[in-house]
Amino acid sequence: GAVVSQHPSWVICKSGTSVKIECRSLDFQATTMFWYRQFPKQSLMLMATSNEGSKATYEQGVEKDKFLINHASLTLSTLTVTSAHPEDSSFYICSAPRTGGQPQHFGDGTRLSIL
Amino acid sequence: TQLLEQSPQFLSIQEGENLTVYCNSSSVFSSLQWYRQEPGEGPVLLVTVVTGGEVKKLKRLTFQFGDARKDSSLHITAAQPGDTGLYLCAGEGQGGKLIFGQGTELSVKP
Numbered sequence: 001g002a003v004v005s006q007h008p009s010w011v012i013c014k015s016g017t018s019v020k021i022e023c024r025s026l027d028f029q030a031t032t033m034f035w036y037r038q039f040p041k042q043s044l045m046l047m048a049t050s051n052e053g054s055k056a057t058y059e060q061g062v063e064k065d066k067f068l069i070n071h072a073s074l075t076l077s078t079l080t081v082t083s084a085h086p087e088d089s090s091f092y093i094c095s096a097p098r099t100g101g102q103p104q105h106f107g108d109g110t111r112l113s114i115l
Numbered sequence: 116t117q118l119l120e121q122s123p124q125f126l127s128i129q130e131g132e133n134l135t136v137y138c139n140s141s142s143v144f145s146s147l148q149w150y151r152q153e154p155g156e157g158p159v160l161l162v163t164v165v166t167g168g169e170v171k172k173l174k175r176l177t178f179q180f181g182d183a184r185k186d187s188s189l190h191i192t193a194a195q196p197g198d199t200g201l202y203l204c205a206g207e208g209q210g211g212k213l214i215f216g217q218g219t220e221l222s223v224k225p
Contacts, residue, residue, distance in 0.1 A: 043203060043218040093157050097211055106157035
């Protein structure tokens with residue numbers, strides 16, 4: 001069964017809305033989680049590394065104020081897309097490695113559509 | 116910057132044909148993983164290769180890690196329509212980050 005749960009799986013909302021996506025590790029603790037963005041027919045692009053107890057580390061070109069990450073506990077990380085616009089529409093996926101590194105377990109992704 | 120070049124990016128073949136997907140880098144990776152992804156779902160791990168020269172088989176899929184741990188290949192024998200999907204290679208980078216190749220969109224037609 002799934003070891004990483006992502007919620008919601010699908011969101012449609014109006015431009016200007018903020019959207020929160022949750023990523024939970026179900027049977028293990030994850031001090032680190034990763035957030036990816038994926039456009040249709042393309043690969044995963046790492047957006048940021050979520051760290052429990054400290055600030056997230058963002059990849060170059062990713063707006064920190066736009067994509068807020070909070071690693072609230074050892075089993076939960078959230079990604080909030082603030083004031084979302086149509087260009088933010090994408091497939092967002094989280095992953096979490098078990099203690100010791102690889103392999104990472106991926107959530108089922110969140111399809112975000114901004115109208 | 117570590118990069119993974121994956122090729123081909125698109126592949127359309129007939130059922131029963133063989134195919135190979137390549138993943139190349141100028142950097143050394145401590146491990147390399149292959150994933151398969153269905154539309155609307157997260158990637159599912161197929162295999163992890165760790166040792167240079169390693170070969171792993173998963174039914175009709177054969178995975179190879181280059182001797183220098185800079186490249187890898189995925190070979191599918193007698194492809195079936197059920198093999199259709201997006202195949203991704205990923206190398207472990209600094210801090211546990213996964214560096215993904217561009218992906219290979221495979222379509223196997225009956």
